[in-house]
Amino acid sequence: MKRSLFLSLLGLPLWLAAGLAMALAIGQPVEFDNEAQKRQYDTLVRELRCTVCQSETIHESNAELAADMRRRVYDMTLAGHDADAIIEFMVQRYGDYVRYRPPLQANTWLLWASPFLLMFGGALVWWRIVVGRRGMAERPDFTEQERAVLERLRHDA
Amino acid sequence: MKLRLLLPLLATLALLGLLFVGLGMNSRDLPSPLVGKPAPAFALEALEDAERLITEQDFIGEVALVNVWATWCSTCRSEKPLLMELAAGGIPIHAFNYRDERDAALRYLGVSGNPYRTIAYDPRGDAGIDWGVYATPETYVLDAEGVIRYKRIGPLSRQLLLDEVLPLVEKLRAEQLRAEKLREAKGVAQS
Numbered sequence: 001m002k003r004s005l006f007l008s009l010l011g012l013p014l015w016l017a018a019g020l021a022m023a024l025a026i027g028q029p030v031e032f033d034n035e036a037q038k039r040q041y042d043t044l045v046r047e048l049r050c051t052v053c054q055s056e057t058i059h060e061s062n063a064e065l066a067a068d069m070r071r072r073v074y075d076m077t078l079a080g081h082d083a084d085a086i087i088e089f090m091v092q093r094y095g096d097y098v099r100y101r102p103p104l105q106a107n108t109w110l111l112w113a114s115p116f117l118l119m120f121g122g123a124l125v126w127w128r129i130v131v132g133r134r135g136m137a138e139r140p141d142f143t144e145q146e147r148a149v150l151e152r153l154r155h156d157a
Numbered sequence: 158m159k160l161r162l163l164l165p166l167l168a169t170l171a172l173l174g175l176l177f178v179g180l181g182m183n184s185r186d187l188p189s190p191l192v193g194k195p196a197p198a199f200a201l202e203a204l205e206d207a208e209r210l211i212t213e214q215d216f217i218g219e220v221a222l223v224n225v226w227a228t229w230c231s232t233c234r235s236e237k238p239l240l241m242e243l244a245a246g247g248i249p250i251h252a253f254n255y256r257d258e259r260d261a262a263l264r265y266l267g268v269s270g271n272p273y274r275t276i277a278y279d280p281r282g283d284a285g286i287d288w289g290v291y292a293t294p295e296t297y298v299l300d301a302e303g304v305i306r307y308k309r310i311g312p313l314s315r316q317l318l319l320d321e322v323l324p325l326v327e328k329l330r331a332e333q334l335r336a337e338k339l340r341e342a343k344g345v346a347q348s
Contacts, residue, residue, distance in 0.1 A: 051291050064256060065291065068282040093197075093289035095190045 033078065041077045045070055048090055049098050057100060189308040191289050196223075196303045199284035204254050204262055204276035211277040217303035220329040221249040222296055222322075224273070225285070227257040228265045230293040236312040237269065243318070244272035248326060252276045255285055255293050298325055301333040 032038040048069060050061035058066040058073070069090070076086045090098045102108045142150065191197070196213045203209040216223055224240060226233040244250055252273040254262050259278060266273075279285055288297070291310050298307035307325055309317065 064282065065285075068286055072286050092190055092194075093286065094291075 037077050040083050041074060044073050044077070044083055044086055047087070047100050048073070049100050051094050051098060189289060189305075189310075191297075191305050192308055194305055196297075196299055196305055197284075197287040199277065199279075199287055201253075201277040201279055201284055204259060204278040207259075207278075211275055213303065215275045215277075216251045216299060217301075219249060219301050220326055220333060221251055221274075221299050222326075223251045223253070223299060224297075225253045225255050225288070225290050225293050225295040227255045227293050228261045229257065232312045233294040234269075236294055236314075237272070239313050239315065239318065240272040241270055244274075249274045253279045253284055253288070253290070255279050255290065256282050296322075298322060298329070300329045301336070 032041065045059035046057050048058045050056045050058045050063055050066040050069070052063050052065050053061045056063075056066070058069045072089075073086055076089065081089075087099065096102060096108075102111060104112055196216060198213050200210055200212050203211050222240075222243065226237075228234075240250055250273050252275070254276050257278075257280065259280075262276075262278075277284060282290070294312050296309045296313055297305050300306050306329060307322065309322075313322065
């Protein structure tokens, strides 16, 4: 019993190391000339969408197309293209759809404005409710006669 | 007062309408930004002959289809009979053999027939990215000047050919004929 526990404890780091090695293999390539290139690559692979898997970035995806796109980003980065040029290259081939962060343009302004529109709508509703309540909370005006009736009812109870 | 009561109902109906429209939309129907642009440049080995280089110029010259296929792609196999018919009907079809093995591809074509005029061998998907290939099969229509005029992501069907592809090919051929006549007329006028 003890022995098997010991063995499994020994196995755990090995297992984790194997996982790491595999993760590196999937995330290849990893060698860059300088830090700026590595940063650019790391940012770009997280901002481009894998077009066959749709809900993953090319960084996360194991699809072959994603690997091709990663390689292309890597090659272009090493060749000295800046991030905008690489994104432009992908957009020209795959459309705005490849960008996880949509650009602000004629067909996306509603998308960008929607949080603010929703906030404005919410504020409007909230304001109307507050105003409505204020009206409700006003004390009713009773006539002298009604007051006397109320007084009597209270005493009777 | 009545209106205020109706408002939530209207809002719900609007939302349901929006969701209903969303149900009918296919998230895989992506617009191709390449339609209307010239065929992207590439340089690849020919599938049949590693010594021969194929570029986009080999695809250009007359109205033609460009088909992206692979032997591992079962939908490509199922659309192949249609391509054979098109080729027999005189429509030139060029191809990218995408992420495939040369031997397997050649054997496959040898057994089941070859509808393609030129086949560029693209084992690493290099030209694939330049042409904006998502997944096999894909089919482009090029006009005589080499401009991409149509792109289909996914398999062709007889209906699709009759409704969209063949009328377009017809139209582009007419355009080509007109352009040639115009050039001829100009040539005559000059001489």
